[in-house]
Amino acid sequence: MRSDSSYDLLVIGGGSAGTTAAMTAADLGKKVIVVEKDKLGGTCTNVGCVPTKVLLHGADLIRAAMKAEAYGVNTERKDGFDLIKEHKNNMTKEMRDTGVAALERAGIELLSATARFNGHRAVLADGDLIESENVLIAAGATPLLPPIEGLDSVDFLNSTTALELDVLPKSIAIIGGAYIGLEFATFFNTLGVETTVIEAFDRLAPNEDDEISALLTKALKKQGMNIFINTLVKKVEATGGGVRINASSKGDALQIDAETILIATGRGADLSSLDLESSSVKYGHKGIEVDDHLQTSGAGIYAAGDVIASLQLEHVAVYEGWLAANNMFSTVKTDRDYRVIPRIMFSHPEVASVGMTEDEASAENSIEVLNQPYSAIPMAKINEDTTGLIKLIADRPSKKLLGAHIVGTDAGNLIHLAALAMNAGIPVDKIGATVAAYPSLSQGFFFACEDLGAKIGSRGKGRSQASGVRE
Numbered sequence: 001m002r003s004d005s006s007y008d009l010l011v012i013g014g015g016s017a018g019t020t021a022a023m024t025a026a027d028l029g030k031k032v033i034v035v036e037k038d039k040l041g042g043t044c045t046n047v048g049c050v051p052t053k054v055l056l057h058g059a060d061l062i063r064a065a066m067k068a069e070a071y072g073v074n075t076e077r078k079d080g081f082d083l084i085k086e087h088k089n090n091m092t093k094e095m096r097d098t099g100v101a102a103l104e105r106a107g108i109e110l111l112s113a114t115a116r117f118n119g120h121r122a123v124l125a126d127g128d129l130i131e132s133e134n135v136l137i138a139a140g141a142t143p144l145l146p147p148i149e150g151l152d153s154v155d156f157l158n159s160t161t162a163l164e165l166d167v168l169p170k171s172i173a174i175i176g177g178a179y180i181g182l183e184f185a186t187f188f189n190t191l192g193v194e195t196t197v198i199e200a201f202d203r204l205a206p207n208e209d210d211e212i213s214a215l216l217t218k219a220l221k222k223q224g225m226n227i228f229i230n231t232l233v234k235k236v237e238a239t240g241g242g243v244r245i246n247a248s249s250k251g252d253a254l255q256i257d258a259e260t261i262l263i264a265t266g267r268g269a270d271l272s273s274l275d276l277e278s279s280s281v282k283y284g285h286k287g288i289e290v291d292d293h294l295q296t297s298g299a300g301i302y303a304a305g306d307v308i309a310s311l312q313l314e315h316v317a318v319y320e321g322w323l324a325a326n327n328m329f330s331t332v333k334t335d336r337d338y339r340v341i342p343r344i345m346f347s348h349p350e351v352a353s354v355g356m357t358e359d360e361a362s363a364e365n366s367i368e369v370l371n372q373p374y375s376a377i378p379m380a381k382i383n384e385d386t387t388g389l390i391k392l393i394a395d396r397p398s399k400k401l402l403g404a405h406i407v408g409t410d411a412g413n414l415i416h417l418a419a420l421a422m423n424a425g426i427p428v429d430k431i432g433a434t435v436a437a438y439p440s441l442s443q444g445f446f447f448a449c450e451d452l453g454a455k456i457g458s459r460g461k462g463r464s465q466a467s468g469v470r471e
């Protein structure tokens with residue numbers, strides 16, 4: 001058994017939060033070891049962002065090819081599922097290899113083992129006893145199972161096993177209509193699988209602004225998805241050809257049959273392997289508890305990423321890993337700050353948002369709201385892609401954006417215009433004064449800011465309306 005106490009930082013978990021913290025500490029000249037029980041790169045690289053976005057890229061290409069028929073391109077649809085999966089596997093490997101190479105170049109020691117606490121800042125990693133000045137817990141989260149009767153008696157998929165399907169099912173029922181469920185729904189539906197989404201809340205994408213969610217739902221239904229909202233799944237049972245879902249919707253009983261089901265009802269920290277009882281780290285049902293500097297109740301022990309109760313996003317895990325490493329090696333500590341965190345749902349149409357929803361903003365502020373439909377953006381018309389909405393919410397006194405919500409093509413790129421403006425504190429009339437190039441989808445954002453500034457300032461028509469480039 002090896003016993004080593006020479007480390008400045010021991011990282012548990014080689015995902016986005018852990019590897020970022022390790023690289024940050026190595027950059028500060030610290031001696032770092034990362035213990036990872038599975039594949040380096042964690043959820044995002046291996047079973048999250050990267051593989052799902054490759055699948056969705058495949059779906060995008062199929063949609064574009066079908067649309068191209070109207071422009072004289074002949075398309076013949078083949079079963080390309082195996083090819084898409086090959087792309088997914090290659091990209092996942094490439095991203096993982098790039099990450100491992102970067103850690104090795106930085107001189108970080110990598111240990112393939114399961115780490116569990118063995119006292120304060122001491123960890124047993126498959127037989128090795130490692131003690132360190134600082135520990136970062138970055139153990140991530142795993143899919144949660146809802147309390148549904150009969151789940152143990154049927155075959156079901158989760159976001160990880162759905163990536164390993166050998167053959168596409170004829171039909172799929174996805175339980176959970178938030179971003180993971182809707183991204184998979186978009187993929188399966190585009191590939192011709194009869195797709196049903198069941199959501200317990202009164203709308204899809206319940207964390208998004210309600211107007212955005214309404215437009216998204218309408219678009220998904222138009223694409224042929226079966227959508228059930230306000231619907232609680234009570235029981236599942238095997239049938240000859242698949243699974244029968246017994247649900248209730250506003251008091252009515254409902255049965256939905258599908259060849260397979262996918263559970264996408266959220267992810268939670270899995271702390272079982274860490275043996276936290278032998279450390280001084282406090283945790284609750286949402287994950288490990290941390291203060292504003294990301295330090296746990298144990299001195300010198302920090303936590304970051306999905307393992308703490310914040311936003312479960314890759315860029316948040318990276319931000320927290322970076323912040324935790326800087327805080328542990330600095331006398332000046334910085335508070336975590338989540339005010340401007342953009343998020344994207346890669347459904348079709350795409351949804352992206354940053355800051356507060358209208359309901360959240362109006363609870364505390366005097367606000368002005370502006371809705372800019374894609375149908376009034378020249379580039380969207382040219383692309384024959386007018387299903388979309390840019391919704392901006394500004395604080396009346398300061399004219400600064402409090403939130404931005406976009407549904408439509410390229411929402412995930414456009415949202416960064418709003419994130420930048422919010423981060424820099426630029427008032428909407430100043431943003432609207434920017435001359436935006438014609439034709440571009442970005443113009444829609446600047447139109448919206450121009451109009452919002454005019455609305456707050458009670459001015460007349462903005463420049464873009466006066467020019468007649470839009471209605």
Ligand SMILES: Cc1cc2nc3c(=O)[nH]c(=O)nc-3n(C[C@H](O)[C@H](O)[C@H](O)COP(=O)(O)OP(=O)(O)OC[C@H]3O[C@@H](n4cnc5c(N)ncnc54)[C@H](O)[C@@H]3O)c2cc1C
Nearest residue numbers: 013015016017037042043044048115140305306312313314
């Ligand atoms: C299907 C899906 C799609 C997603 N798409 C996006 C997206 O498009 N954009 C986005 O921003 N986010 C996305 N996410 C979320 C994103 O992947 C996570 O928020 C992010 O990966 C969290 O990083 P992390 O470092 O906290 O945890 P992880 O990446 O999960 O890393 C934790 C690591 O710790 C290891 N570990 C756990 N316990 C131990 C132990 N005891 N000893 C050693 N190792 C241990 C695990 O094996 C794991 O590798 C997606 C997630 C899923 C599931």
